[in-house]
Amino acid sequence: MSASTGSAVWRQPGQVWAVAFACVVAFMGIGLVDPILPAIADSLEASPVQTELLFTSYLLVTGLAMLVTSWISSRIGAKATLLTGLGLIVVFALLCALSGSVDAIIAFRAGWGLGNALFISTALATIVGAATGGSGAAIILYEAALGLGIAIGPLLGGILGEVSWRGPFFGVVTLMAIAFVAVLVLLRGPFEKRAPVPLSAPFKALRHPALAILAIAALFYNIGFFVLLAFSPFPLGFGAMGIGLTFFGWGVALAITSVWVAPLLLRRLTRTAVMLIVLPLLALDLLVAAVFVTIPTALVISIIVGGLLLGVMNTVLTESVMEATDHPRAVASSAYSAVRFLGGAAAPPIAALLWHAFGPSVPYVFAALSVLIATATLAIGRRRLRHIDAIEADIADEAASVLVGDAA
Incomplete structure (x- = not known):
């Protein structure tokens, strides 16, 4: 990152800051419920499997909706799509806060998704359309918002969760309502008109062998990601604040490697080489968590080390998807994200079932094996992925395509 690009990041009009702030809050939602999972289970007399479905309903609907978001936004426009999304989050987060049963929260988390x-x-x-300083500055600002949201979510969840499990949901309602007003007032066009995207576009994109390989690998990789994120609060045995601080460290680690370490590695190694190095290390980290699951300090270290590895993988997978096909990159990214979110949706309840049946180590073994399947998928399909190593991602195109690539 050049000095001029770095300084340009912070010289942005109000409408860019409005969307960036909303991004921070939206990404906070990924880890916000983490610290309050045990409290919800206790207060609402829910089983661990039921509690983990809070992640499943959210991620499943998020993933499936990705298949139609390009179609929607290309017809109603960017501002209307943003406001609709923010409005739905406000409504369903409020309904979660007011709920009296875990089944109701599961349903409302789907609407949130x-x-x-x-x-x-x-x-x-x-952000790219409204930012000053070029696409590079816009992407850095977006990645900073992503990292900040992922780090702050568990911390805020822990702080508010110490008062009540309803607290984090009310916190999201307040912050998202502020974001809604900011976007409504500050975001002004005109924006470049997009050609209508066919409803079938994401499905056609997944027929491309390279994108299919990356999507399958990401599905199994996301199982490892969400076992670490969604299951770990239970064996840690901490209160809401302890869980929040642990995953604040996880989020900071993920943000650091996503924004700074991954680009450094990609200057020296190809994309597939980085993934084939990092994935086995992630599997090893999960196996360490399985062995030392009863030692809280060791488990905390494994979680934070996992965050370091996950940050690299998120960035490299996203860049790989951008170069995988000749389809519009926003369409390819949405199609890929829809598949990988299915892994994230399945992982939490499966982990809880394995814990109940076999003990707390087995979910981490399951996660490690899933990550190794992702590694094998990339290794077997590497010939189909040669072109993603041969092409340097154009930063202007990157802006239009990362979309949700780093969001989970």
């Missing part, structure tokens, strides 16, 4: 998909699938392209 729909809002999240509409918002995050449009936010980056909007």
Whole structure:
């Protein structure tokens, strides 16, 4: 990153800061419920499997909605899509806060996932369209918002969760309402008109062998990601604040490697080489977590080390998807994200079932094996991925396509 680009990041009009702030809050939602999972289970007399479905409903709907967000935003426009997404998050987060049963929260988290998909699938392209200083500055600002949101979410969840499990949900309602007003007032066009995207576009994109390989690998990789994120609060045995601080460290680690370490590695190694190095290390880290699951300090270290590795993988996978096909990159990114979110949706309840049946180590073994399947998928399909190593991603095109690539 050049000095001029670095300084340009912070010289942005108000409408860019409005969307960036909303991005921070939206990404906070990924880890916000983490610290309050045990409290929800206790207060609402829910089983661990039921509690983990809070992630599943959110991620499943987010992923499926990704298949239609390009179609929607290309017809109603960026601002309307952003406001619709933010409005849905406000409504469903409020309903979560007011709920009296875990089943109701599971259902409302699904609505939250729909809002999240509409918002995050449009936010980056909007920032790029309104930012000053070029696409490079816009992408850095977006990645900074991503990292800040992922880090702050668990911390805020822990702080508010110490008062009540409802607290984090009310916190999101307040912050997202502020973001809604900011976007409504500050985001002004005109924006470049997009050609209508066919509803079938994401499905056609997944027929491309390279994108299919990356999507399958990401599905299994996301199982490892969300076992670490969604299951770990239970064996840690901490209160809401302890869990929040642990995953604040995880989020900071993920942000650091996503924004700074991954680009450094990619200057020296090809994309597939980086992934084939980092994935086995992630599997090893998960196996260490399985062995030392009863020692809180060791488990905390494994979680934070996992964050370091996940940050690299998120960035490299995103860049790889951008170069995988000749389809519009926003369409390819949405199609890929829809598949990988299915892995994230399945992982939490499966981990809870394995824990109940076999003990707390087995979910981490399951996650490690899933990550190794992702590694094998990339290794077997590497010949189909040669072109992603031969092409340097154009930063202007990158802006239009990352979308949700780093969001989970």
